[in-house]
Amino acid sequence: MSHLFSTIAHHAQHTPGKSCIVPANGRPALTYDTLIRQAALFGRFLAANGCRPEDKVAIMTHNTCEFFVALLGALHQGMVAVPVDANLAVTELQRIFAHAEPSAIVVDQSSAQKAAQVGTAGALVAVGAGALEGIPVFDPAAAVETPPAPPQPRGSGQLTLLLYTSGTTGAPKGVMHSHATILARVKSITEWFSLSSADRAFCMLPTHFGHGLICNCLSALFHGGTLVLSSPFDLNVVKALWESVERNEVTWFSTVPTIVRMLLQLAELRRPPRPPRLRFVTCASAPLRVAEVEQFERTFGVPLLNCYGITETASWTAFSPNSPDRDKSSVGTQFGCEIRAVDPAGNALPPGEHGELQIRGPSVMLGYYHDRELTSKILQDGWFCTGDYGDVDANGRVHLLSRLKEVIIRAGLNVYPTDVDTVLLAHPALAEAYTVGLPNEMLGESVAAVVVRKPGAHASEREILQHCRGALAPYKCPERICFVDSVQKNSRGKVNRGNLRSLFAN
Amino acid sequence: MRRDAATRMGRSPRREYMQDSRDIAVVRERISMIVRNRLGAVEEELVGAGLLDSLKAISLALTLEKEFGVSFEEISVEDMVTLTSLTRKVHSILMRSDWRS
Numbered sequence: 001m002s003h004l005f006s007t008i009a010h011h012a013q014h015t016p017g018k019s020c021i022v023p024a025n026g027r028p029a030l031t032y033d034t035l036i037r038q039a040a041l042f043g044r045f046l047a048a049n050g051c052r053p054e055d056k057v058a059i060m061t062h063n064t065c066e067f068f069v070a071l072l073g074a075l076h077q078g079m080v081a082v083p084v085d086a087n088l089a090v091t092e093l094q095r096i097f098a099h100a101e102p103s104a105i106v107v108d109q110s111s112a113q114k115a116a117q118v119g120t121a122g123a124l125v126a127v128g129a130g131a132l133e134g135i136p137v138f139d140p141a142a143a144v145e146t147p148p149a150p151p152q153p154r155g156s157g158q159l160t161l162l163l164y165t166s167g168t169t170g171a172p173k174g175v176m177h178s179h180a181t182i183l184a185r186v187k188s189i190t191e192w193f194s195l196s197s198a199d200r201a202f203c204m205l206p207t208h209f210g211h212g213l214i215c216n217c218l219s220a221l222f223h224g225g226t227l228v229l230s231s232p233f234d235l236n237v238v239k240a241l242w243e244s245v246e247r248n249e250v251t252w253f254s255t256v257p258t259i260v261r262m263l264l265q266l267a268e269l270r271r272p273p274r275p276p277r278l279r280f281v282t283c284a285s286a287p288l289r290v291a292e293v294e295q296f297e298r299t300f301g302v303p304l305l306n307c308y309g310i311t312e313t314a315s316w317t318a319f320s321p322n323s324p325d326r327d328k329s330s331v332g333t334q335f336g337c338e339i340r341a342v343d344p345a346g347n348a349l350p351p352g353e354h355g356e357l358q359i360r361g362p363s364v365m366l367g368y369y370h371d372r373e374l375t376s377k378i379l380q381d382g383w384f385c386t387g388d389y390g391d392v393d394a395n396g397r398v399h400l401l402s403r404l405k406e407v408i409i410r411a412g413l414n415v416y417p418t419d420v421d422t423v424l425l426a427h428p429a430l431a432e433a434y435t436v437g438l439p440n441e442m443l444g445e446s447v448a449a450v451v452v453r454k455p456g457a458h459a460s461e462r463e464i465l466q467h468c469r470g471a472l473a474p475y476k477c478p479e480r481i482c483f484v485d486s487v488q489k490n491s492r493g494k495v496n497r498g499n500l501r502s503l504f505a506n
Numbered sequence: 507m508r509r510d511a512a513t514r515m516g517r518s519p520r521r522e523y524m525q526d527s528r529d530i531a532v533v534r535e536r537i538s539m540i541v542r543n544r545l546g547a548v549e550e551e552l553v554g555a556g557l558l559d560s561l562k563a564i565s566l567a568l569t570l571e572k573e574f575g576v577s578f579e580e581i582s583v584e585d586m587v588t589l590t591s592l593t594r595k596v597h598s599i600l601m602r603s604d605w606r607s
Contacts, residue, residue: 232560233560233561233564234560234561234563234564234583235560235563235564235567235581235582235583236582236583238564239578239579258561262561262564262565262568265565265568266568268572269568269571269572269578411561442561442565443561462555465555465556466556469556474556474559475559477556479545479546479556480546
């Protein structure tokens, strides 16, 4: 099967009444049959609201069943799904929508107001119960039950999913994936972890980015399992997490290092549970220390398996084996793709030698949307240049050492320093701005900025932080500002951001 | 199921604060110190000033349990909107446990 919708519809045919998505908050579960019927009807609803095959459909909802109804509905009609983070600032959303040019933006009650502020040319449509004035609403629960029509034919290699990340230039980067790239990835996840229809995955990661959407959610639906869907990790989730994992008979879930650290902190206060059906927990999106892996396993009695991947490779490309003898310093073994380290000239290095990691395989993106120049720079002869520095040993195990790209990873989410610099420089009092990542025990890294004021200009730290909060998603906002009179530059006028970190030593 | 971490470590933070728990100013001062240590700064507006996000809220709630012995399950993000609201919440829990003891 070469179509995501058909893959899930196949389970709807064979196990129609099986729970497909179970909301962790106790709302009614969706069966495979219901999900597919609602999605097909939603696809028709999009068509009735002016969307045509190949049109982009932005999905600006939170972690809900309706998100998947909207996603699969768009795919059913041969449209391109564009999940976006509803927590982004209005100006960030405006940049993404200007780039993607969606024909429709799917909102829910919690995101409708912000979407209206964005003021895009695309039509606003709502999914989920509840009146939203002036916006056409599709209420899945009230949808007439008819057998779903087959999906619109669409080449498995054509654009299907557009995932936005920020770029090093501050411009939005739309990562293009097809049915084929996504299916290749979920297939390798299913094979590696021997997932079956008996598995029940718990997702507390945002569904709008690769790790949460592809690895945690779509892989669960691909093999006919059950997805227990929670809102993204927060105080309410952590209070109910273990009870929910146990009650819903969860067999696996995925995390980022910050979640692991917080669960360990929680375990100091509450006797750690041992959910009987939990087989393993995965962790990706940022490096985790060996000691943390071992502490987690001792505390919860369940394997914590590192994985490695990037949005551009449809997420995980290396997986840790579920074995106590595994190399815990590795982020995993390449699987379903090839990973190699290359020297600065692009020559492949022998096993164990350090260089930039490159990835080639069926899950590598089609390219960046509307950006051939960047695509050709980053995709060379089918090899995707990750910007990560490390090695691949003789057994195919990947070790990460550092990053070549200037990216801050805060709690598993990427923050591009130039994105933040651009916002800082829009403040009238600032002449120069350099955003850096500072080591943070819980978050991995926190965001900070070194700024130079214009001569005679005055701006307090509070004013500058307030300015950022209006223009950036909360996780991208600097937490600390350091004012300096000047910043040292090299002969080419470049600033070594690494050197600036020492300014925050006290 | 519950285990009081502070008690496990050989001290009783709840008892430590019990004698001062009627004085809300003492609680506020202590929370201010915790917030400054955990979040790098302290202001009346914790959420509005951008000091606290969803992840830091978890960390702060767990720290408050360690420091005061108040169950983190009793603290919500809404309680953490300002330093005053958080102080009132922690103080009310301490007073309640004081009254019960």
